[in-house]
Amino acid sequence: MKAKRTPPPRALDGSSEPNPPRFALSRSFPAMPNGFASRLRGVCGSVRADQAARVEASRDWWPLSTLWALNGRSPCLPDLVAVPSSLEEVSAVASLCNREKVPLTVFAGASGVCGASIPLQSGVSLDMTGMEGIVDVDATSRTVEVRAGTFGQAFEDGLRSNYDLTVGHWPQSIALSTVGGWVACRGAGQFSTRYGKIEDMVTALEVVLADGTVLHTGGAYPRSATGPDLTQLFVGSEGTLGVITSVRLRAHKVPPAESKFAYGFTDFESGLEACRRVLQRGATPAVLRLYDRAESERHFAGVGACVLLVADEADPVMLDAATKVVADECSDASQLGADLVETWFERRNDIPDIANLVAAGLVVDTVEVAGSWRALPAIYAEALAALRSLEGTLAASAHQSHAYSDGACLYFTFAGRPVDDPRPGDSARAAATSPAWKPEGAAELFYRAAFDAVTHAALRNGGTVSHHHGVGLNRAGYMREHLGTGLDVLRSLKGALDPNGILNPGKLGFVQ
Numbered sequence: 001m002k003a004k005r006t007p008p009p010r011a012l013d014g015s016s017e018p019n020p021p022r023f024a025l026s027r028s029f030p031a032m033p034n035g036f037a038s039r040l041r042g043v044c045g046s047v048r049a050d051q052a053a054r055v056e057a058s059r060d061w062w063p064l065s066t067l068w069a070l071n072g073r074s075p076c077l078p079d080l081v082a083v084p085s086s087l088e089e090v091s092a093v094a095s096l097c098n099r100e101k102v103p104l105t106v107f108a109g110a111s112g113v114c115g116a117s118i119p120l121q122s123g124v125s126l127d128m129t130g131m132e133g134i135v136d137v138d139a140t141s142r143t144v145e146v147r148a149g150t151f152g153q154a155f156e157d158g159l160r161s162n163y164d165l166t167v168g169h170w171p172q173s174i175a176l177s178t179v180g181g182w183v184a185c186r187g188a189g190q191f192s193t194r195y196g197k198i199e200d201m202v203t204a205l206e207v208v209l210a211d212g213t214v215l216h217t218g219g220a221y222p223r224s225a226t227g228p229d230l231t232q233l234f235v236g237s238e239g240t241l242g243v244i245t246s247v248r249l250r251a252h253k254v255p256p257a258e259s260k261f262a263y264g265f266t267d268f269e270s271g272l273e274a275c276r277r278v279l280q281r282g283a284t285p286a287v288l289r290l291y292d293r294a295e296s297e298r299h300f301a302g303v304g305a306c307v308l309l310v311a312d313e314a315d316p317v318m319l320d321a322a323t324k325v326v327a328d329e330c331s332d333a334s335q336l337g338a339d340l341v342e343t344w345f346e347r348r349n350d351i352p353d354i355a356n357l358v359a360a361g362l363v364v365d366t367v368e369v370a371g372s373w374r375a376l377p378a379i380y381a382e383a384l385a386a387l388r389s390l391e392g393t394l395a396a397s398a399h400q401s402h403a404y405s406d407g408a409c410l411y412f413t414f415a416g417r418p419v420d421d422p423r424p425g426d427s428a429r430a431a432a433t434s435p436a437w438k439p440e441g442a443a444e445l446f447y448r449a450a451f452d453a454v455t456h457a458a459l460r461n462g463g464t465v466s467h468h469h470g471v472g473l474n475r476a477g478y479m480r481e482h483l484g485t486g487l488d489v490l491r492s493l494k495g496a497l498d499p500n501g502i503l504n505p506g507k508l509g510f511v512q
Contacts, residue, residue: 029121029505032079033100043092046083046130053081057107057125061173062115062474063365066354067443075118078105078125085130087206087214087245094243095212097124097502104210105504106239108149111176112185113365114472116238120506128180131245137163141220143203145248148180155179165251168195168286172349180244186236188409188468190348192402193279194286194312195252197468199235206246207234210498218248233493238470239504241497255313259323262336264305268292269377271306272400272408274329276373279405283325287311289344292380294397295413299347300340308333309341357415362394363446364415367454371463372407376400378461383412386453392419392446402467409467410458414450418442422449451475471508479509 041047048054054077059065068075084090097104103123110117119125131149138144142165146155152174159165169189171177181187183205188197195201204218217230234242265271271290278288289309291299296307310326312319357364371379380398387396395415402409416422420442439448455465455478465471465478479487487509494501494510501510 029101029103029123029502032102032123036096036100036102037080039096039100040080040082040093040124043096044082044084044089046085048081048083049079054078054125056110057081057105057127058118060107060110060112060115060117061354062113062118062472063354063358063363064444064447064474065115065118066358070355070358075115076120076122078119079122081125081127083127083130087131087208090126090128090131090208090243090245091212091214093124093126094208094210098211098500101500102502103505104243104502106180106184106243108178108181109151109173109176111173111181112470112472114466114470114474116185116470116472116504116507118473120473123502126243128178128243128245131180132178134158135246137165137251138220139163139165142251142253143220143248144251145204145246146179147246148178148183148244150179151175152177152179152182159251160254163251164254166254167201167249167251169198169201169249172351174349176351179247179249183235183244183247184238185470186468187470188402190289190401191286191313193288193404194284194314197402199232201249202231202235202247203250204248205231205234205244207242207244209242210500210503215242236470238472238508240494240508240510241503243503255315255319257316257319258313259311259319260338260341261310261323261326262338262340263308263310263330263333264303264336265290265308265333266305268306268380268398271308271333272373272376272380274308274333275400275403275408277329278326279403281325281329283322285310285312285322285326286314287341288326288400288403290400292398294395295399298397300343303336303340305334305336307336307340309344311341311345358443361417362415363392363418363443363450365413365447365450367412367414367451368401368409368467368469369412369454369458369463369465370402370407370409370467371458371461375461375463376408376410379458379463380410382460383410383454383457386457387412387414387450390416390422390446390449390453392416392422393450412454414454416446416450418446420445422446473507476507476509483509 058077082093103121105119106126107117108128128149131147133147135145168191170191171189182198207215291307296303312322384396393416398410398412400408401411439445465475465482
């Protein structure tokens with residue numbers, strides 16, 4: 001099942017130098033103790049100190065790291081890269097780093113887009129891709145245990161070919177991302193409307209705490225009333241509270257039937273309303289994906305409508321019921337060809353060549369937020385208006401990609417050219433700041449302003465700052481506004497589980 005990590009889409013040669021001053025950190029760790037590398041090699045069979053390994057561990061798919069890389073700069077490099085192959089090695093590495101107060105940053109597929117795997121304080125990067133493979137399959141209960149470093153496509157292929165099972169988690173990055181990364185960032189797959197997000201699939205975790213203690217959460221039981229759910233404490237924790245080493249997930253029989261339809265709406269709000277009615281009647285088609293006119297034209301030229309793609313897979317009886325509900329609630333829309341859905345399936349995992357776009361002088365990214373059905377129209381309108389008001393904006397659009405009975409995710413895309421002050425009537429250089437990183441240069445200022453535009457539109461209307469990409473560095477500055485005193489509770493948990501602050505410093509709003 002071993003898969004090879006695909007390098008992030010940018011060039012970065014071995015001569016690049018770290019640039020830590022751009023990060024606002026209120027504390028720093030002491031220099032690595034003498035002889036630490038030798039002691040690390042004594043507890044982990046594979047430890048690398050070569051420049052190529054250190055550079056690879058310093059970056060993910062965050063567009064800003066692409067910009068830095070193309071300029072020959074790296075934000076931070078780890079001193080060492082440890083590649084454990086067993087639970088015992090992970091535990092021993094964590095224990096050593098904790099005892100000697102050396103930062104420990106976990107990474108695997110490095111497919112994240114928020115800078116969560118950048119080793120801000122150097123130290124040790126823990127490459128989890130040596131921890132791979134399916135451990136156990138309970139075909140009767142339909143659960144599967146898998147090691148955290150297993151790449152998604154290899155995992156899904158193994159389940160299907162050997163057990164006729166699927167977990168139904170299909171992120172765009174499935175070939176690049178790992179199961180542990182899905183859990184650590186609270187990810188969502190393209191079929192989430194039927195199968196749920198990753199937090200709905202996880203039943204148990206094996207976690208190594210900062211001091212090397214091994215913790216097992218959840219178990220073989222379907223539900224429990226034995227206090228707060230410790231499993232969910234670590235889901236979305238981005239390596240700041242513990243190192244996820246193994247995951248047990250719910251699985252499903254590979255569906256025997258499928259359906260594909262497409263509808264056209266005159267406006268985005270009407271499409272959102274139809275999606276709400278479908279979900280609130282109890283239908284959960286695997287894909288319920290609505291594009292606004294700009295994105296519909298970009299993906300399906302000449303269609304002349306806001307396109308809703310509907311795809312489902314299930315037992316035939318369940319499939320027929322869901323299909324009828326969708327048809328009822330989309331009766332006022334125009335029926336479009338199922339070939340639009342086929343086109344999406346063919347292209348759904350295509351990843352834009354960010355490096356070429358950045359090299360061409362463009363600033364491009366996506367921002368995913370979520371809100372209640374009541375809030376979504378206002379979030380959509382305000383975010384697009386704010387994006388389009390920025391000096392330098394070339395394109396701004398959105399689609400709805402993950403829906404639930406109470407709300408949905410809106411996925412905004414923006415593109416622009418760098419300008420010194422993108423905000424109308426404001427000072428971008430003064431306003432575009434974050435506790436985690438400080439913009440430098442026109443491209444970074446535009447990027448920050450665009451992210452602020454969408455995020456603040458969501459927050460003003462009661463939405464969330466992230467639906468499934470996580471927080472990392474990019475969203476750390478919004479956590480206080482979003483969580484309020486809840487951030488203090490998280491910091492207290494961090495202090496209890498990781499008193500020396502070694503685990504992934506500076507991420508998830510834990511600015512250090």
